[in-house]
Amino acid sequence: MSAAPVLALRGVSKRFGAVQVLTEVDLEIHAGEVVALVGDNGAGKSTLVKTISGVHPIDEGAIEWDGRPVQITKPHDAQHLGVATVYQDLALCDNLDVVANLFLGSELGTGPVLDEIAMEQRARELLDTLSIRIPSVRIPVAALSGGQRQVVAIARALIGNPKIVILDEPTAALGVEQTAQVLDLVERLRERGHGVILISHNMADVRAVADRVAVLRLGRNNGVFPVAGTSHEEIIAAITGATDNAVTRRQARTAAAVKEDAR
Structure with missing residues:
Protein backbone atom coordinates (compact mmCIF):
# COMPACT_ATOMS: atom_id res chain seq x y z
CA MET A 1 0.00 0.00 0.00
CA SER A 2 1.34 3.42 -0.91
CA ALA A 3 1.91 6.05 1.79
CA ALA A 4 -0.36 8.67 0.24
CA PRO A 5 -3.97 7.83 -0.65
CA VAL A 6 -5.08 8.03 -4.26
CA LEU A 7 -8.45 9.38 -3.13
CA ALA A 8 -9.20 11.19 0.13
CA LEU A 9 -12.40 12.79 1.39
CA ARG A 10 -11.85 15.44 4.06
CA GLY A 11 -14.87 16.56 6.08
CA VAL A 12 -17.32 16.00 3.21
CA SER A 13 -20.90 17.10 3.86
CA LYS A 14 -23.97 16.91 1.63
CA ARG A 15 -27.53 18.05 2.12
CA PHE A 16 -30.69 17.97 0.06
CA GLY A 17 -32.80 20.94 1.09
CA ALA A 18 -33.25 20.71 4.85
CA VAL A 19 -32.10 17.09 5.01
CA GLN A 20 -28.46 16.59 6.03
CA VAL A 21 -27.36 13.32 4.38
CA LEU A 22 -23.59 13.40 4.99
CA THR A 23 -21.84 15.21 7.83
CA GLU A 24 -18.06 15.75 7.84
CA VAL A 25 -17.21 12.36 6.37
CA ASP A 26 -13.56 11.31 6.00
CA LEU A 27 -12.42 8.44 3.80
CA GLU A 28 -9.10 7.37 2.29
CA ILE A 29 -8.48 4.88 -0.51
CA HIS A 30 -4.97 3.71 -1.36
CA ALA A 31 -3.75 1.99 -4.49
CA GLY A 32 -3.94 -1.78 -4.21
CA GLU A 33 -6.42 -1.96 -1.34
CA VAL A 34 -10.08 -2.88 -0.98
CA VAL A 35 -12.12 -0.71 1.38
CA ALA A 36 -15.60 -1.94 2.20
CA LEU A 37 -18.16 0.80 2.80
CA VAL A 38 -20.90 -0.51 5.07
CA GLY A 39 -23.85 0.85 6.99
CA ASP A 40 -27.55 0.37 7.50
CA ASN A 41 -30.12 1.49 4.93
CA GLY A 42 -30.17 5.29 4.88
CA ALA A 43 -26.67 5.59 6.34
CA GLY A 44 -25.50 7.64 3.35
CA LYS A 45 -23.48 5.06 1.41
CA SER A 46 -25.13 5.71 -1.95
CA THR A 47 -24.89 9.47 -1.55
CA LEU A 48 -21.22 9.22 -0.62
CA VAL A 49 -20.50 7.14 -3.72
CA LYS A 50 -22.38 9.62 -5.88
CA THR A 51 -20.30 12.50 -4.52
CA ILE A 52 -17.16 10.62 -5.55
CA SER A 53 -18.55 9.73 -8.96
CA GLY A 54 -19.71 13.28 -9.65
CA VAL A 55 -23.47 12.76 -9.53
CA HIS A 56 -23.93 14.91 -6.41
CA PRO A 57 -21.35 17.69 -5.87
CA ILE A 58 -20.35 18.11 -2.22
CA ASP A 59 -21.57 21.10 -0.22
CA GLU A 60 -18.67 21.29 2.24
CA GLY A 61 -15.29 19.68 2.74
CA ALA A 62 -12.63 18.72 0.23
CA ILE A 63 -11.73 15.90 -2.13
CA GLU A 64 -8.06 15.12 -2.76
CA TRP A 65 -6.59 13.10 -5.61
CA ASP A 66 -2.98 11.96 -5.25
CA GLY A 67 -2.57 14.51 -2.46
CA ARG A 68 -3.91 17.56 -4.30
CA PRO A 69 -7.37 19.13 -3.97
CA VAL A 70 -9.72 18.57 -6.90
CA GLN A 71 -13.26 19.55 -7.85
CA ILE A 72 -15.71 16.80 -8.82
CA THR A 73 -18.93 18.47 -9.94
CA LYS A 74 -20.05 16.11 -12.70
CA PRO A 75 -19.43 12.48 -13.76
CA HIS A 76 -16.95 13.56 -16.44
CA ASP A 77 -14.70 15.06 -13.74
CA ALA A 78 -14.56 11.75 -11.88
CA GLN A 79 -13.95 9.75 -15.05
CA HIS A 80 -11.19 12.13 -16.14
CA LEU A 81 -9.41 11.67 -12.80
CA GLY A 82 -9.69 7.89 -12.98
CA VAL A 83 -12.82 6.89 -11.06
CA ALA A 84 -15.01 4.12 -12.48
CA THR A 85 -18.32 3.15 -10.89
CA VAL A 86 -20.29 -0.06 -11.42
CA TYR A 87 -23.84 0.42 -10.15
CA GLN A 88 -26.22 -2.35 -9.18
CA ASP A 89 -28.23 -2.13 -12.40
CA LEU A 90 -24.97 -2.78 -14.38
CA ALA A 91 -26.32 -0.73 -17.37
CA LEU A 92 -25.57 -3.52 -19.84
CA CYS A 93 -27.35 -3.87 -23.20
CA ASP A 94 -28.79 -7.39 -23.35
CA ASN A 95 -29.12 -7.39 -27.14
CA LEU A 96 -25.44 -6.56 -27.72
CA ASP A 97 -22.51 -8.95 -27.42
CA VAL A 98 -19.72 -8.72 -24.85
CA VAL A 99 -17.37 -6.74 -27.11
CA ALA A 100 -20.04 -4.14 -27.91
CA ASN A 101 -20.87 -3.77 -24.22
CA LEU A 102 -17.24 -3.39 -23.19
CA PHE A 103 -16.65 -0.56 -25.67
CA LEU A 104 -20.08 1.06 -25.51
CA GLY A 105 -19.39 4.78 -25.81
CA SER A 106 -15.64 4.16 -26.23
CA GLU A 107 -15.61 2.40 -29.58
CA LEU A 108 -12.39 2.07 -31.54
CA GLY A 109 -12.27 3.10 -35.18
CA THR A 110 -12.07 5.98 -37.62
CA GLY A 111 -15.16 8.11 -38.07
CA PRO A 112 -18.28 6.00 -38.52
CA VAL A 113 -16.27 2.84 -39.24
CA LEU A 114 -15.68 0.67 -36.18
CA ASP A 115 -12.52 -1.41 -35.84
CA GLU A 116 -14.25 -4.63 -34.79
CA ILE A 117 -11.04 -6.68 -34.98
CA ALA A 118 -9.12 -4.36 -32.67
CA MET A 119 -11.99 -4.18 -30.17
CA GLU A 120 -12.40 -7.97 -30.11
CA GLN A 121 -8.66 -8.47 -29.62
CA ARG A 122 -8.50 -5.96 -26.78
CA ALA A 123 -11.62 -7.46 -25.19
CA ARG A 124 -10.04 -10.92 -25.20
CA GLU A 125 -6.80 -9.56 -23.74
CA LEU A 126 -8.63 -7.72 -20.94
CA LEU A 127 -10.80 -10.69 -20.01
CA ASP A 128 -7.79 -13.03 -20.09
CA THR A 129 -5.78 -10.66 -17.88
CA LEU A 130 -8.60 -10.66 -15.34
CA SER A 131 -9.08 -14.44 -15.68
CA ILE A 132 -12.71 -13.88 -16.65
CA ARG A 133 -14.22 -16.99 -18.19
CA ILE A 134 -17.15 -16.58 -20.57
CA PRO A 135 -18.19 -18.79 -23.51
CA SER A 136 -17.35 -16.19 -26.15
CA VAL A 137 -16.79 -12.43 -26.44
CA ARG A 138 -19.38 -12.49 -29.23
CA ILE A 139 -22.16 -14.01 -27.12
CA PRO A 140 -25.10 -11.69 -26.35
CA VAL A 141 -25.03 -10.45 -22.75
CA ALA A 142 -28.60 -11.76 -22.35
CA ALA A 143 -27.20 -15.31 -22.56
CA LEU A 144 -24.76 -14.83 -19.65
CA SER A 145 -25.32 -15.80 -16.03
CA GLY A 146 -25.70 -13.18 -13.30
CA GLY A 147 -22.10 -13.58 -12.21
CA GLN A 148 -20.80 -13.36 -15.77
CA ARG A 149 -22.84 -10.20 -16.37
CA GLN A 150 -21.37 -8.67 -13.22
CA VAL A 151 -17.76 -9.38 -14.20
CA VAL A 152 -18.39 -8.04 -17.72
CA ALA A 153 -19.70 -4.81 -16.18
CA ILE A 154 -16.59 -4.57 -14.00
CA ALA A 155 -14.34 -5.29 -16.99
CA ARG A 156 -16.06 -2.50 -18.94
CA ALA A 157 -15.22 -0.09 -16.12
CA LEU A 158 -11.54 -0.96 -16.60
CA ILE A 159 -11.41 0.02 -20.28
CA GLY A 160 -10.22 3.51 -19.30
CA ASN A 161 -7.65 2.09 -16.84
CA PRO A 162 -9.07 3.82 -13.73
CA LYS A 163 -7.20 4.12 -10.45
CA ILE A 164 -10.32 3.79 -8.28
CA VAL A 165 -13.13 1.29 -8.94
CA ILE A 166 -16.40 1.60 -7.02
CA LEU A 167 -18.56 -1.54 -6.84
CA ASP A 168 -22.13 -1.08 -5.61
CA GLU A 169 -23.42 -4.35 -4.11
CA PRO A 170 -21.70 -6.50 -6.76
CA THR A 171 -22.80 -9.83 -5.26
CA ALA A 172 -26.41 -8.95 -4.49
CA ALA A 173 -28.81 -11.66 -5.70
CA LEU A 174 -25.96 -13.91 -6.88
CA GLY A 175 -25.55 -17.59 -6.03
CA VAL A 176 -22.57 -19.05 -4.18
CA GLU A 177 -20.53 -19.92 -7.29
CA GLN A 178 -21.29 -16.62 -9.01
CA THR A 179 -20.41 -14.69 -5.85
CA ALA A 180 -17.06 -16.48 -5.67
CA GLN A 181 -16.37 -15.49 -9.28
CA VAL A 182 -17.01 -11.81 -8.53
CA LEU A 183 -14.96 -11.84 -5.31
CA ASP A 184 -12.06 -13.46 -7.19
CA LEU A 185 -12.21 -10.56 -9.64
CA VAL A 186 -12.16 -8.03 -6.78
CA GLU A 187 -8.94 -9.64 -5.54
CA ARG A 188 -7.43 -9.41 -9.00
CA LEU A 189 -8.29 -5.70 -9.13
CA ARG A 190 -6.29 -5.25 -5.94
CA GLU A 191 -3.39 -7.24 -7.39
CA ARG A 192 -3.40 -4.95 -10.43
CA GLY A 193 -2.98 -1.93 -8.13
CA HIS A 194 -6.52 -0.54 -8.32
CA GLY A 195 -8.09 1.02 -5.25
CA VAL A 196 -11.51 -0.58 -4.73
CA ILE A 197 -14.51 0.74 -2.80
CA LEU A 198 -16.83 -2.19 -2.13
CA ILE A 199 -20.35 -1.38 -0.97
CA SER A 200 -21.96 -4.44 0.57
CA HIS A 201 -24.40 -5.64 3.21
CA ASN A 202 -22.85 -9.10 3.14
CA MET A 203 -20.31 -9.33 5.97
CA ALA A 204 -18.99 -12.66 4.68
CA ASP A 205 -18.08 -11.03 1.35
CA VAL A 206 -16.59 -8.04 3.14
CA ARG A 207 -14.38 -10.17 5.36
CA ALA A 208 -13.36 -12.31 2.38
CA VAL A 209 -11.81 -9.55 0.28
CA ALA A 210 -11.65 -6.21 2.14
CA ASP A 211 -8.54 -4.82 3.80
CA ARG A 212 -10.43 -2.19 5.79
CA VAL A 213 -14.08 -1.59 6.65
CA ALA A 214 -15.42 1.98 6.80
CA VAL A 215 -18.73 2.28 8.66
CA LEU A 216 -21.26 5.02 8.02
CA ARG A 217 -24.05 5.62 10.53
CA LEU A 218 -26.66 8.33 10.00
CA GLY A 219 -24.40 10.08 7.51
CA ARG A 220 -21.34 10.20 9.76
CA ASN A 221 -18.15 8.22 10.18
CA ASN A 222 -18.60 5.55 12.84
CA GLY A 223 -15.23 3.85 12.59
CA VAL A 224 -12.68 2.42 10.17
CA PHE A 225 -11.63 -1.11 11.05
CA PRO A 226 -8.86 -3.35 9.71
CA VAL A 227 -10.47 -6.64 8.73
CA ALA A 228 -7.63 -8.59 10.31
CA GLY A 229 -8.09 -8.39 14.04
CA THR A 230 -11.62 -6.96 14.05
CA SER A 231 -14.51 -9.19 15.02
CA ALA A 238 -20.62 0.13 14.73
CA ILE A 239 -23.30 -0.26 12.04
CA THR A 240 -26.20 -0.43 14.51
CA GLY A 241 -24.76 2.01 17.03
CA ALA A 242 -25.37 -0.43 19.85
CA THR A 243 -23.23 -3.02 21.58
Whole structure:
Protein backbone atom coordinates (compact mmCIF):
# COMPACT_ATOMS: atom_id res chain seq x y z
CA MET A 1 0.00 0.00 0.00
CA SER A 2 1.34 3.42 -0.91
CA ALA A 3 1.91 6.05 1.79
CA ALA A 4 -0.36 8.67 0.24
CA PRO A 5 -3.97 7.83 -0.65
CA VAL A 6 -5.08 8.03 -4.26
CA LEU A 7 -8.45 9.38 -3.13
CA ALA A 8 -9.20 11.19 0.13
CA LEU A 9 -12.40 12.79 1.39
CA ARG A 10 -11.85 15.44 4.06
CA GLY A 11 -14.87 16.56 6.08
CA VAL A 12 -17.32 16.00 3.21
CA SER A 13 -20.90 17.10 3.86
CA LYS A 14 -23.97 16.91 1.63
CA ARG A 15 -27.53 18.05 2.12
CA PHE A 16 -30.69 17.97 0.06
CA GLY A 17 -32.80 20.94 1.09
CA ALA A 18 -33.25 20.71 4.85
CA VAL A 19 -32.10 17.09 5.01
CA GLN A 20 -28.46 16.59 6.03
CA VAL A 21 -27.36 13.32 4.38
CA LEU A 22 -23.59 13.40 4.99
CA THR A 23 -21.84 15.21 7.83
CA GLU A 24 -18.06 15.75 7.84
CA VAL A 25 -17.21 12.36 6.37
CA ASP A 26 -13.56 11.31 6.00
CA LEU A 27 -12.42 8.44 3.80
CA GLU A 28 -9.10 7.37 2.29
CA ILE A 29 -8.48 4.88 -0.51
CA HIS A 30 -4.97 3.71 -1.36
CA ALA A 31 -3.75 1.99 -4.49
CA GLY A 32 -3.94 -1.78 -4.21
CA GLU A 33 -6.42 -1.96 -1.34
CA VAL A 34 -10.08 -2.88 -0.98
CA VAL A 35 -12.12 -0.71 1.38
CA ALA A 36 -15.60 -1.94 2.20
CA LEU A 37 -18.16 0.80 2.80
CA VAL A 38 -20.90 -0.51 5.07
CA GLY A 39 -23.85 0.85 6.99
CA ASP A 40 -27.55 0.37 7.50
CA ASN A 41 -30.12 1.49 4.93
CA GLY A 42 -30.17 5.29 4.88
CA ALA A 43 -26.67 5.59 6.34
CA GLY A 44 -25.50 7.64 3.35
CA LYS A 45 -23.48 5.06 1.41
CA SER A 46 -25.13 5.71 -1.95
CA THR A 47 -24.89 9.47 -1.55
CA LEU A 48 -21.22 9.22 -0.62
CA VAL A 49 -20.50 7.14 -3.72
CA LYS A 50 -22.38 9.62 -5.88
CA THR A 51 -20.30 12.50 -4.52
CA ILE A 52 -17.16 10.62 -5.55
CA SER A 53 -18.55 9.73 -8.96
CA GLY A 54 -19.71 13.28 -9.65
CA VAL A 55 -23.47 12.76 -9.53
CA HIS A 56 -23.93 14.91 -6.41
CA PRO A 57 -21.35 17.69 -5.87
CA ILE A 58 -20.35 18.11 -2.22
CA ASP A 59 -21.57 21.10 -0.22
CA GLU A 60 -18.67 21.29 2.24
CA GLY A 61 -15.29 19.68 2.74
CA ALA A 62 -12.63 18.72 0.23
CA ILE A 63 -11.73 15.90 -2.13
CA GLU A 64 -8.06 15.12 -2.76
CA TRP A 65 -6.59 13.10 -5.61
CA ASP A 66 -2.98 11.96 -5.25
CA GLY A 67 -2.57 14.51 -2.46
CA ARG A 68 -3.91 17.56 -4.30
CA PRO A 69 -7.37 19.13 -3.97
CA VAL A 70 -9.72 18.57 -6.90
CA GLN A 71 -13.26 19.55 -7.85
CA ILE A 72 -15.71 16.80 -8.82
CA THR A 73 -18.93 18.47 -9.94
CA LYS A 74 -20.05 16.11 -12.70
CA PRO A 75 -19.43 12.48 -13.76
CA HIS A 76 -16.95 13.56 -16.44
CA ASP A 77 -14.70 15.06 -13.74
CA ALA A 78 -14.56 11.75 -11.88
CA GLN A 79 -13.95 9.75 -15.05
CA HIS A 80 -11.19 12.13 -16.14
CA LEU A 81 -9.41 11.67 -12.80
CA GLY A 82 -9.69 7.89 -12.98
CA VAL A 83 -12.82 6.89 -11.06
CA ALA A 84 -15.01 4.12 -12.48
CA THR A 85 -18.32 3.15 -10.89
CA VAL A 86 -20.29 -0.06 -11.42
CA TYR A 87 -23.84 0.42 -10.15
CA GLN A 88 -26.22 -2.35 -9.18
CA ASP A 89 -28.23 -2.13 -12.40
CA LEU A 90 -24.97 -2.78 -14.38
CA ALA A 91 -26.32 -0.73 -17.37
CA LEU A 92 -25.57 -3.52 -19.84
CA CYS A 93 -27.35 -3.87 -23.20
CA ASP A 94 -28.79 -7.39 -23.35
CA ASN A 95 -29.12 -7.39 -27.14
CA LEU A 96 -25.44 -6.56 -27.72
CA ASP A 97 -22.51 -8.95 -27.42
CA VAL A 98 -19.72 -8.72 -24.85
CA VAL A 99 -17.37 -6.74 -27.11
CA ALA A 100 -20.04 -4.14 -27.91
CA ASN A 101 -20.87 -3.77 -24.22
CA LEU A 102 -17.24 -3.39 -23.19
CA PHE A 103 -16.65 -0.56 -25.67
CA LEU A 104 -20.08 1.06 -25.51
CA GLY A 105 -19.39 4.78 -25.81
CA SER A 106 -15.64 4.16 -26.23
CA GLU A 107 -15.61 2.40 -29.58
CA LEU A 108 -12.39 2.07 -31.54
CA GLY A 109 -12.27 3.10 -35.18
CA THR A 110 -12.07 5.98 -37.62
CA GLY A 111 -15.16 8.11 -38.07
CA PRO A 112 -18.28 6.00 -38.52
CA VAL A 113 -16.27 2.84 -39.24
CA LEU A 114 -15.68 0.67 -36.18
CA ASP A 115 -12.52 -1.41 -35.84
CA GLU A 116 -14.25 -4.63 -34.79
CA ILE A 117 -11.04 -6.68 -34.98
CA ALA A 118 -9.12 -4.36 -32.67
CA MET A 119 -11.99 -4.18 -30.17
CA GLU A 120 -12.40 -7.97 -30.11
CA GLN A 121 -8.66 -8.47 -29.62
CA ARG A 122 -8.50 -5.96 -26.78
CA ALA A 123 -11.62 -7.46 -25.19
CA ARG A 124 -10.04 -10.92 -25.20
CA GLU A 125 -6.80 -9.56 -23.74
CA LEU A 126 -8.63 -7.72 -20.94
CA LEU A 127 -10.80 -10.69 -20.01
CA ASP A 128 -7.79 -13.03 -20.09
CA THR A 129 -5.78 -10.66 -17.88
CA LEU A 130 -8.60 -10.66 -15.34
CA SER A 131 -9.08 -14.44 -15.68
CA ILE A 132 -12.71 -13.88 -16.65
CA ARG A 133 -14.22 -16.99 -18.19
CA ILE A 134 -17.15 -16.58 -20.57
CA PRO A 135 -18.19 -18.79 -23.51
CA SER A 136 -17.35 -16.19 -26.15
CA VAL A 137 -16.79 -12.43 -26.44
CA ARG A 138 -19.38 -12.49 -29.23
CA ILE A 139 -22.16 -14.01 -27.12
CA PRO A 140 -25.10 -11.69 -26.35
CA VAL A 141 -25.03 -10.45 -22.75
CA ALA A 142 -28.60 -11.76 -22.35
CA ALA A 143 -27.20 -15.31 -22.56
CA LEU A 144 -24.76 -14.83 -19.65
CA SER A 145 -25.32 -15.80 -16.03
CA GLY A 146 -25.70 -13.18 -13.30
CA GLY A 147 -22.10 -13.58 -12.21
CA GLN A 148 -20.80 -13.36 -15.77
CA ARG A 149 -22.84 -10.20 -16.37
CA GLN A 150 -21.37 -8.67 -13.22
CA VAL A 151 -17.76 -9.38 -14.20
CA VAL A 152 -18.39 -8.04 -17.72
CA ALA A 153 -19.70 -4.81 -16.18
CA ILE A 154 -16.59 -4.57 -14.00
CA ALA A 155 -14.34 -5.29 -16.99
CA ARG A 156 -16.06 -2.50 -18.94
CA ALA A 157 -15.22 -0.09 -16.12
CA LEU A 158 -11.54 -0.96 -16.60
CA ILE A 159 -11.41 0.02 -20.28
CA GLY A 160 -10.22 3.51 -19.30
CA ASN A 161 -7.65 2.09 -16.84
CA PRO A 162 -9.07 3.82 -13.73
CA LYS A 163 -7.20 4.12 -10.45
CA ILE A 164 -10.32 3.79 -8.28
CA VAL A 165 -13.13 1.29 -8.94
CA ILE A 166 -16.40 1.60 -7.02
CA LEU A 167 -18.56 -1.54 -6.84
CA ASP A 168 -22.13 -1.08 -5.61
CA GLU A 169 -23.42 -4.35 -4.11
CA PRO A 170 -21.70 -6.50 -6.76
CA THR A 171 -22.80 -9.83 -5.26
CA ALA A 172 -26.41 -8.95 -4.49
CA ALA A 173 -28.81 -11.66 -5.70
CA LEU A 174 -25.96 -13.91 -6.88
CA GLY A 175 -25.55 -17.59 -6.03
CA VAL A 176 -22.57 -19.05 -4.18
CA GLU A 177 -20.53 -19.92 -7.29
CA GLN A 178 -21.29 -16.62 -9.01
CA THR A 179 -20.41 -14.69 -5.85
CA ALA A 180 -17.06 -16.48 -5.67
CA GLN A 181 -16.37 -15.49 -9.28
CA VAL A 182 -17.01 -11.81 -8.53
CA LEU A 183 -14.96 -11.84 -5.31
CA ASP A 184 -12.06 -13.46 -7.19
CA LEU A 185 -12.21 -10.56 -9.64
CA VAL A 186 -12.16 -8.03 -6.78
CA GLU A 187 -8.94 -9.64 -5.54
CA ARG A 188 -7.43 -9.41 -9.00
CA LEU A 189 -8.29 -5.70 -9.13
CA ARG A 190 -6.29 -5.25 -5.94
CA GLU A 191 -3.39 -7.24 -7.39
CA ARG A 192 -3.40 -4.95 -10.43
CA GLY A 193 -2.98 -1.93 -8.13
CA HIS A 194 -6.52 -0.54 -8.32
CA GLY A 195 -8.09 1.02 -5.25
CA VAL A 196 -11.51 -0.58 -4.73
CA ILE A 197 -14.51 0.74 -2.80
CA LEU A 198 -16.83 -2.19 -2.13
CA ILE A 199 -20.35 -1.38 -0.97
CA SER A 200 -21.96 -4.44 0.57
CA HIS A 201 -24.40 -5.64 3.21
CA ASN A 202 -22.85 -9.10 3.14
CA MET A 203 -20.31 -9.33 5.97
CA ALA A 204 -18.99 -12.66 4.68
CA ASP A 205 -18.08 -11.03 1.35
CA VAL A 206 -16.59 -8.04 3.14
CA ARG A 207 -14.38 -10.17 5.36
CA ALA A 208 -13.36 -12.31 2.38
CA VAL A 209 -11.81 -9.55 0.28
CA ALA A 210 -11.65 -6.21 2.14
CA ASP A 211 -8.54 -4.82 3.80
CA ARG A 212 -10.43 -2.19 5.79
CA VAL A 213 -14.08 -1.59 6.65
CA ALA A 214 -15.42 1.98 6.80
CA VAL A 215 -18.73 2.28 8.66
CA LEU A 216 -21.26 5.02 8.02
CA ARG A 217 -24.05 5.62 10.53
CA LEU A 218 -26.66 8.33 10.00
CA GLY A 219 -24.40 10.08 7.51
CA ARG A 220 -21.34 10.20 9.76
CA ASN A 221 -18.15 8.22 10.18
CA ASN A 222 -18.60 5.55 12.84
CA GLY A 223 -15.23 3.85 12.59
CA VAL A 224 -12.68 2.42 10.17
CA PHE A 225 -11.63 -1.11 11.05
CA PRO A 226 -8.86 -3.35 9.71
CA VAL A 227 -10.47 -6.64 8.73
CA ALA A 228 -7.63 -8.59 10.31
CA GLY A 229 -8.09 -8.39 14.04
CA THR A 230 -11.62 -6.96 14.05
CA SER A 231 -14.51 -9.19 15.02
CA HIS A 232 -17.80 -9.47 13.17
CA GLU A 233 -19.54 -8.27 16.34
CA GLU A 234 -17.50 -5.06 16.50
CA ILE A 235 -18.47 -4.13 12.95
CA ILE A 236 -22.15 -4.92 13.56
CA ALA A 237 -22.06 -2.79 16.72
CA ALA A 238 -20.62 0.13 14.73
CA ILE A 239 -23.30 -0.26 12.04
CA THR A 240 -26.20 -0.43 14.51
CA GLY A 241 -24.76 2.01 17.03
CA ALA A 242 -25.37 -0.43 19.85
CA THR A 243 -23.23 -3.02 21.58
CA ASP A 244 -26.32 -5.02 22.57
CA ASN A 245 -27.83 -6.69 19.55
CA ALA A 246 -28.79 -10.15 18.33
CA VAL A 247 -25.27 -10.94 17.15
CA THR A 248 -23.58 -9.96 20.42
CA ARG A 249 -26.23 -11.74 22.48
CA ARG A 250 -25.75 -14.92 20.48
CA GLN A 251 -21.99 -14.64 20.99
CA ALA A 252 -22.52 -14.21 24.74
CA ARG A 253 -24.80 -17.27 24.90
CA THR A 254 -22.25 -19.34 22.98
CA ALA A 255 -19.43 -18.23 25.27
CA ALA A 256 -21.56 -19.05 28.34
CA ALA A 257 -22.39 -22.48 26.99
CA VAL A 258 -18.72 -23.23 26.28
CA LYS A 259 -17.80 -22.10 29.79
CA GLU A 260 -20.52 -24.29 31.29
CA ASP A 261 -19.39 -27.34 29.31
CA ALA A 262 -15.82 -26.77 30.49
CA ARG A 263 -16.82 -27.09 34.16
